[in-house]
Amino acid sequence: MWSAVLVEIIAVRVKHKPGRTCPREVKRKIRTFPTKPVVATPQRQLLPTSQIRIHPPAAGADLDAKARVKRARKIAHERFWWEHIQGWQQSGRTRAEYCRVEKLAPNSFDLWVNCLRHRLRKPQKRA
Incomplete structure (x- = not known):
């Protein structure tokens, strides 16, 4: 019985509304709804001299000072890890043991070993 009802439901076509190709009910935006009118904003003319200001450098400010400080920190950081890597190689311990003892x-430590790997290699003799 159910199969007969389903066959009947499938056989009946959905009535289309005039002008629609999709049989489903599609809700669309109502164009007649009142909205705020779009007001054109007046364009201001931008003058480069009024918008751009050039300030002289502050007295005693060195532009390279920050770069020098950053470079010094990087070198100190690299030296710290390089000394630990050398200590690890001389100790004969595994990396994990050395890190546990030195609290690293x-x-x-592994990242820095990989980073400074080129320094760890002994120079090869070229023929």
């Missing part, structure tokens, strides 16, 4: 993060 193993991930950071």
